Amino acid sequence: MMRYLLPVLIAVVFLIEGTWFQVLVPPTDEFVWVPRFVFVMIVIISIYKGAMTGLMYGGITGLFQDVVYSSLIGVYMFSYGFLAYLGGVSYESVKNRLMLMVLVIVLAVSGLELLTYGIYQGIGYTSVPFGDFAWQRWLPSVLLNGAFGILILFPLRKIFAKLEREDRFKNRSL
Template sequence: MKRLYLPLILFFLMTLEGVALELLPAKLVINNSWIIPHWVFMFLVLIAVYYDLESSHFSVIYGVIFGLLIDIVYTGVLGVYMFSYAFSISIIYGLKKMIHANIYGVLFLGLIGTVLTDISINFIYTVVGMTDMGWGNYFLYRLFPTILANLLFLIVLYPLITKQLVEWRREQINRNRIL
């Protein structure tokens, strides 16, 4: 049963992403800015840092699966989020070895991951012709608000789930030793 907790949390976050902007007060949403919630990705960053072992890549696998689900449910082009999440989480997975696993390191990894994810999504959408926003406007009106909103979400999520992920990681290590 415990193996289902991570996918259930990711599924819950994926469904909340669809209504995230409606949950925010109207005063927080500025007229010209676009805030794109990447809550699944923020949780994947925490999984990469606090749950994945050296030999396991659950965060990358979940990135592919839930990226594809987000593509199916919310977008018109399959593979954009799947590729972006898997690509960014793979880089985060490699960088986590050089950065301490504390709130500052996680925020830094979340920042890098959000930038990589959102830029790659926008680049792919620009290539296939689904968006024509100039890069200057993109950085000002979409990327910067998206980074701020997702890092704020990561700050809220961090104390709620980190200890549980570490405990589940310990159980995973003990389960591997028994096998």
């Protein structure tokens, strides 16, 4: 039962990210608040479960992101998978240090925004200058998602501890 908890939790957060957030936080002219809550959760999963698990969750969720919210298929699938993989490469050294985990989350969200902007800029899909992008979208997104990462980190740590105990119990009884 517990192994289905993470995919269900990601699906629920994906729905919340795309619906409730836009209702609760009205848009402003100066800043674009882009919730990447599912991506933050995938980075945390990648830290705890490993880079390949993060790649799998990131690729699948990124594909959903592309299909639902983007007109180009593959940009978010690649970006989510690649950055989740990178976030989980050093998971053993980061796993028990909260400040390092927050740093990895903030760097991953920052990398996601920069990578998607770079891809869109490179193919000529956007014409927003980098200065405007950095002030209006990159900075608010990093702040919003970093705060979400700090808030969600503690409950997810408890879930992962419970999953680890369950896995140890299963392996011991076999």
